[in-house]
Amino acid sequence: MAKVEVKELLDCGVHFGHLTRKWDPNMAPYIYMERNGIHIINLYKTAAKLDEACKALSKIAASGRKILFVATKKQAKDIVADKANKVNMPYITERWPGGMLTNFVTIRKAVKKMASIDRMKKDGTFNTLSKKERLQVDRQRAKLEKNLGSIVDMTRLPGALFVVDIKREHIAIKEAQKLNIPIFAMVDTNSDPRKIDYVIPSNDDASKSITKILEHTTNAVAEGLAERQAEKAAKVAAVESEAKAKEAKEAKEAKKEEE
Structure with missing residues (x-):
């Protein structure tokens, strides 16, 4: 799994948070500084959290469970639909259907x-x-x-939820919490991270930032799926090998009886 580099996050504007007056104090551990009235996210923490989330997502995909991607905001929906489609995962990019979970x-x-x-x-x-x-x-x-x-x-039900903008998708978050479904999310400086299992502190408004985070997370899902396929192939090969060995043994025994 490719390690997340801070520079690539910086180049995509992942560090830009919201206006300081709109902040949620619970995001303080992930904030590096304030600049021109805007909070700047600590990208070293983002990289570490993104790595952690990717490992967990890969494991869920390898287990055969589905990961439901949720993003209904204009600048995120097409990106999420495209990335989730590529790894054959379900997604909601229109209105969240109440009671979906x-x-x-x-x-x-x-x-x-x-x-x-x-x-x-x-x-x-x-x-x-x-x-x-x-x-x-x-x-x-x-x-x-x-x-x-x-x-x-x-x-x-999905094995996990991946959300872009937890304030906007609060109904989806509540439903997942009720059912103890793990929640992965891009969390901006105006949101409360305490309800999220895997917090990825990041700019959830800019399309470049969303694309970069989704790139890493869906690549991790693809790796998990590939691992699952490899395990299945190995099992099939083992069964076939065992069947051939049994067949050869039976043929040998039959030959002995004829002699």
Whole structure:
């Protein structure tokens, strides 16, 4: 896993916090100084925390659990969708559906509804509907796609949540806390880090900063997934080897009996 360099964080403006008057005192341990009325984040602490988060994310991915990425703010949503997609992880970039975690059964029902509409279109049932009914079904499908698009394949609760801007995504944070789901997050100087399991002190407003943090975290997820694949391949090879050895032994014994 590539070690996080302070210079790359600096180049992407990860150190720029919020106006000092908007700060949360609980972020004090991560603040280096104040400059022109703005808090500057200690990037040595960011690098250490990011390394720690990456190791944990890699382990979760290697275990086969999904990591749900959450970012609904304008400057983060496209970045998160792109990065999460590349590692085949679910993400929410539109409005957080209330009860997404705490009422997961209902959310799964909505996902099943979306799947049933897709089946209707495949088997021709959709074409038997009236024009008005087809329009209603299409609208319903579009709405479900907008809210639940990337979580269609999420058959169980995620193993972790990764959040950009914990103030904005406070409902998601509360739901994850209730269910003891580990929370990883980019935390700016205006937020309370105490509710987060893996704090990454960073500028959660600038697209360059968001891209840099997501780059490292999703690379760690990719490494965990590769490790899982390698373990699976090794197990398959071991089973095949054992089967061949058994086959050879049985053939040898059969030959002896013939003699």
